[in-house]
Amino acid sequence: MFNKVLIANRGEIALRVIVACKELGIKTVAVHSEADRDSLHVRYADDDVCIGPALSRQSYLNISSIIAAAEISGADAIHPGYGFLSENAHFAEIVGECRLTFIGPSPQAIRLMGDKAVARDTAKKAGVPIIPGSDGPVRTLDDAGGVARDIGYPVILKASAGGGGRGMRICWDEEDLGKAFETARSEAERAFGVADVYLEKYLERPRHIEIQVFGDSRGRVVSLGERECSIQRRHQKLIEESPSPAIDEAMRKKMGEAAVRLCQSVNYVNAGTIEFLYQDGEFYFMEMNTRIQVEHPVTEEVTGIDLVKEQILVAAGDPLSVPPGDLRLRGHAMEFRINAEDPVTFAPNPGKIREFHPPGGPGVRVDSHVYRDYVVPPHYDSLIAKLIVTGKTRPDTIARGKRALEQFVIEGVKTSIPLHRAIIEDPRFLKGDLSTRFMETFER
Ligand code: MV4
Numbered sequence: 001m002f003n004k005v006l007i008a009n010r011g012e013i014a015l016r017v018i019v020a021c022k023e024l025g026i027k028t029v030a031v032h033s034e035a036d037r038d039s040l041h042v043r044y045a046d047d048d049v050c051i052g053p054a055l056s057r058q059s060y061l062n063i064s065s066i067i068a069a070a071e072i073s074g075a076d077a078i079h080p081g082y083g084f085l086s087e088n089a090h091f092a093e094i095v096g097e098c099r100l101t102f103i104g105p106s107p108q109a110i111r112l113m114g115d116k117a118v119a120r121d122t123a124k125k126a127g128v129p130i131i132p133g134s135d136g137p138v139r140t141l142d143d144a145g146g147v148a149r150d151i152g153y154p155v156i157l158k159a160s161a162g163g164g165g166r167g168m169r170i171c172w173d174e175e176d177l178g179k180a181f182e183t184a185r186s187e188a189e190r191a192f193g194v195a196d197v198y199l200e201k202y203l204e205r206p207r208h209i210e211i212q213v214f215g216d217s218r219g220r221v222v223s224l225g226e227r228e229c230s231i232q233r234r235h236q237k238l239i240e241e242s243p244s245p246a247i248d249e250a251m252r253k254k255m256g257e258a259a260v261r262l263c264q265s266v267n268y269v270n271a272g273t274i275e276f277l278y279q280d281g282e283f284y285f286m287e288m289n290t291r292i293q294v295e296h297p298v299t300e301e302v303t304g305i306d307l308v309k310e311q312i313l314v315a316a317g318d319p320l321s322v323p324p325g326d327l328r329l330r331g332h333a334m335e336f337r338i339n340a341e342d343p344v345t346f347a348p349n350p351g352k353i354r355e356f357h358p359p360g361g362p363g364v365r366v367d368s369h370v371y372r373d374y375v376v377p378p379h380y381d382s383l384i385a386k387l388i389v390t391g392k393t394r395p396d397t398i399a400r401g402k403r404a405l406e407q408f409v410i411e412g413v414k415t416s417i418p419l420h421r422a423i424i425e426d427p428r429f430l431k432g433d434l435s436t437r438f439m440e441t442f443e444r
Helices: 011-024 040-044 063-073 089-097 107-114 116-125 141-151 174-192 249-265 296-303 307-315 394-407 417-423 427-431
Strands: 004-007 027-033 047-052 077-079 155-163 166-171 197-201 207-215 221-233 236-242 270-279 282-289 332-339 355-357 364-368 383-391 409-411
Touching: 004 011, 004 063, 011 027, 011 040, 011 307, 011 364, 011 383, 027 040, 027 063, 047 063, 063 089, 077 307, 089 107, 107 116, 107 282, 116 155, 116 197, 116 249, 116 282, 141 155, 141 174, 141 197, 155 174, 166 174, 174 197, 207 249, 207 282, 207 307, 221 249, 221 296, 236 296, 236 417, 249 270, 249 282, 270 307, 296 307, 296 332, 296 364, 296 383, 332 394, 332 417, 383 394, 394 417
Parallel strands: 004 027, 004 077, 027 047
Antiparallel strands: 155 166, 155 197, 207 221, 207 270, 221 236, 236 332, 270 282, 332 383, 355 409, 364 383
C-alpha cells in the first residue's frame, strides 16, 4: 500500500481524496496555488506545497511543479481528481516514468478514449451500439455529404479531439453541412490542435445516461449501475441521479454488459464512465471518461462502495472489493451541484461566503470545501458544494432533497440553490420525464 499520496487538485475533490486516504491510513500531500492558501484541502493534508500562481496553467496544470512537489514531499502516488490533469495521458506517463503511481487508468487507455472518433470505433469493435455515422473522421465535405445522405438528416458534426460538448455542430440539411464543415474543422484545429471531425445522426430528444465502471489489475471489470445526467445547461450538469427513472433491471444489465465489454477490450483499470445517449428504448455509446467524476457520490450511495478508496486500493494492486454476481442498486440517490453563480444568468459569482449552514439529518451528504468567511476565488470552476440525498424511493429522495435545499444557507455569494428549488417542483422532473433538452424549456 502507498505511504503517501499527493492530490493534484483543489476544491471538494481534493478533500474527498484526503478523506479516503485518512480512512486507509495513508498520509497526504496537498498542492495549491497562491490563490488557495486558505483552502481546507491544504489544512487537512499532512503536507502542503505551493505549486505556483493562481492561474491554473501555472499551478494545477503545471506538470513539472507537481512532480517536483511529489519528489520533495516523498509521495509515492498521485491522485489527479477530476478536471485539470486527470485525463492527460502525457501526465500519467510522466508520473509513471518518475516511479510514482498514477491513481487512474494507463496512459494508453486515456489516449485511446481521448480521441472520440477512435473511441467510437473501439466501441463498435467491442459490439457496443453506436449512433449511425461515419467510420472515423470525415476528411472532405464530399465524404461528409455522402455519409449524411446515407444516414439521413439531421446530423451532428463532432471534433475527434473534443468532448463534453465542445466543437459540435448540428446540421438539418445539406446546406447547413456545407456551411458548417470547414468552420467545424478550423474551430477544432484552433481549440484542440487537431482538425478531424466525425459525423453522427443527431438524436433530437435523448437522455444522458452513463454507466460507472471499474477495472482492476487482475483483468476483472464490473459495472456499478447507471447515473441519469440529463439535467444540464451549457454542457454543465446540474442534477444527477441513480437509478435512472428510465432504466429497468433488464436494460441496466444490457448497458452494464456493453460497458464492461468496451473496458475489457482496452484492458481498462481503475474507475471510468461510459456515457450513453438513450432514446426510444435504445442506448448508444457517446464517450468514455477515464477519471472519477463529479457525480460519483450518487453511485456510492446506491451501491455502498467507496469509489475513491477503491481507486487507491486498485492502483496499489489489490483486487476489486466488489463481490461476484449481479449488483443490486439499493434505494435512490440524487446530487444537486451548488455553484457560486447567478441562478438566472449562470454567470460565476465569486467572493466571500458570509454564512454557511449545510443541511444534515438522515440521508443527507454534503461534499464541500467551503466554510464561513471562505473567499471563492475567480480563477477556477464555480462548484462550491454538492448536496447528495438518498432515500428508499425516488419520491422519498425528492422530498428529502426539497427539505435539504430549504435548510441550506449560503450567504455572500449567489448560488444555484434557488434554481434547484424551482426544478424540484417541476411536473416533468417529478414524473422523471427528462431529456438533455430539459433546461431549454424550463420556466421558473
Ligand atoms: C449528441 C446529441 C444528439 N445526437 N450526439 C453533448 C456533449 C457531447 N458529449 C455530446 N453531446 C451530444 N451529442 C448525437 N448524435 C446531443 C448531445 C447533447 C447533449 C448530450 C448529453 C447531455 C447534454 C447535451 C446537451 C446538448 C447536446
